[in-house]
Amino acid sequence: MREDDPLTKLREVSRTIHEQVDRAYSGFSLSDAASYTAFLQAHGRVLPQVEAWLKTVVKLPSWRERTEYLRSDLVELGHDLPECLDWQPPSGIGAPLGVxxxxxxxxxxxKMLAAQVxxxxxxxxxxxGHEKGGWPAFLQTLRERxxxxDDSYRQSVMDGVTSAFDLFRRAATLRG
Structure with a gap:
């Protein structure tokens, strides 16, 4: 990867908040039914509203929603989707791509965590998971964009990344 690769720069800039999210979710035990349910509920405080917002955005790479899968798993565990956290979607034109x-x-x-359930x-x-080749194709589209x-678009992509990671982080800190 070239040193000036914008995707590499995005990963470097977002590393700290990504690590914060990973730490926040590391406290969940996916092998324990109650802890796993809490893990899914945390995702349920984020995913439905974020996917609903993304559906309103044009010119995004193709993606498949997962809210119904999340809802189904929670229902099987005896729970509904929880109320979503307050979130103001980022406004920049590139923000949806970052989210x-x-x-x-x-x-x-x-996909990696599923083995721990x-x-x-x-x-x-x-x-x-992604369809075969889906993740590399998405990354290639992101890299090209x-x-x-310009710098303003790149910053708005980063704002989207930061906003989404922060929302997931906040959701992981709530229990019950």
């Missing part, structure tokens, strides 16, 4: 980067990265991470617990949401953009 989508976080969601698609979450999809990738979910306790036996007999539903894991449709975490198992909903960042390379062909």
């Amino acid at each position: 989508l980067y976080v969601l698609e990265g979450s999809r990738l991470g979910g 306790g036996e007999g617990l539903p894991h449709t949401y975490l198992s909903a 960042l390379q062909n953009a």
Whole structure:
């Protein structure tokens, strides 16, 4: 990767908040039904509103929603989707792409986490990975858009990344 690759720069700039999110979710045990339910509820405070917002945005790379998978897993565990956290979507033109980067990265991470889910617990949401080649294709689209953009667009993508990561982080800190 070239040193001036904008995707590499985005990852470097977002590393700290990404690590904060990882730490916030590391306290959940996916093999324990109650802790796993709390993990899914945390995602439920974020995903429905973020996906609903992304559906209103034009010119995004193709993506598949996962809210219904999340809802299904929670219902199987005896819970509804929780109320979403207050969130003001970022306003910049590139922000939706940054938010989508976080969601698609979450999809990738979910596939790895699905193996930790306790036996007999539903894991449709975490198992909903990318279609073959989907993640590399998304990253290539993101890289191209960042390379062909001005600093304002790049900053708005970063604002979207930061906003989405922060929303997930806040959701992980709430229990019950």
